[in-house]
Amino acid sequence: MKSSYSILKYYIDEISKKLKEPEWAYKLRLKAAELYDKVPTPPWMPEDFDLEAFAAKAAQEEFVKPSEDQIPEWYKTILDRIGVPDIEQSMLAGVTVMVNENVVYEAQKRELRKKGVILKSLDEAVREHPDIVKKFLHRAQTPESHKLAALHVALRRGGTFVYVPKGVRVPFPVQAFFVITEEQLAQTEHTLIIADERSYLHFIEGCIVPIPAPYSVHLGGSEFYALTGSRLRVSSLENWLGEVVHVPVKGAEVHENAQLEELGVALGGIRIGMRPKIRLVGKGAKVSYNNIAFLKRRMSSWSGSTVIHEAPKTRSSVVNRSVMKDQSFEEFLGEIIVKKDARDVIGHQACNTLLLNDGAKNVTIPKLVSEVAEADLAHEGTVGRIGEEQVFYLRSMGFDEHEAIQMLTIGFIDPLIQDLPADYVRAIREIVKMTLGAS
Incomplete structure (x- = not known):
């Protein structure tokens, strides 16, 4: 019987070779593969999860990026279905669309290039901007968290890289869309966004399945870094059709006097597991994390977040709003942790659930932990019809x-x-x- 490590290493070698990635990136994958059997299994991991089948699917797509005049009509049809305006006439800052794991189109406004903003596939960025990427990749989203986190790091492929230089304010949203078009597909894209000192960016990402799929796994990942004095807004919109398992792994760091505002909207699918870890590492750092879910039929969701206050005068707000019907299930676990060096901290979380019928079930588990007396932490929850x-x-x-x-x-x-x-x-x-x- 093959070991988990041998299975993963086989496909890691295949992916890394196709990507022509540097040695340091390859070693990150191997470290994650070594951790896979040592880290805990999250409750949202499918009981019938087949590691080898998943790894094979994650590695099988070819890496072909057509030029703009080669964009096929089926791709444009997908854009119409998900509501992205016509690319050539769009007033949006930039659109990056990834079908399955391959980035097939990028539209950038001239203003972005003039300002020095980098917007490209993460695979390209690993090769072309190692001085930036190596410093941040898998620092906030680490393989030590649980098996799916380790698996994502090991098999990561595709995704978007955005770097906003110091002092640059991007006055229009930058967008990325990830599309699953095949049954039994494993998607492992990674979004890495860095807002450097005193910069501003609003990033919108969408994930969709345009046709019902009997079973697909979306194991994407994301890392957001708001450096000193910056403001970073991230809006994630997911609309899944069919039996999609949506289990992304996410992490973020917010530095001194910086602000991160994150919104997640999850609609559809069969199983959702998403509990990002957000670290407030600089004095005066602030985070607002809002999540919306609409659960129906027999959908199951494990939501929540872990916010860690590591510096003085930090602020956090977490709001989870769920609409539930039929026989759906949700478990919300909200953690706010205050470390010993953090003083004058305010942390608040709220879980509000709207039940549309009997039979739907919501479980809320608040966890407030402080190592100092100078912390004002609060949780509120409502469940009603x-x-x-x-x-x-x-x-x-x-x-x-x-x-x-x-x-x-x-x-x-x-x-x-x-x-x-x-x-x-x-x-x-x-x-x-x-x-x-x-x-």
């Missing part, structure tokens, strides 16, 4: 019951998405409406 009085009022205004439930559900999540571009707010609302109308 849509009020009959609210429905009655809307019906008296001429709406039917279904329309009333749609409006109240959208009103429940709207406070967290209102700062997104208008096109995205409309798209999320429409997807929620369609989901409420589905059985």
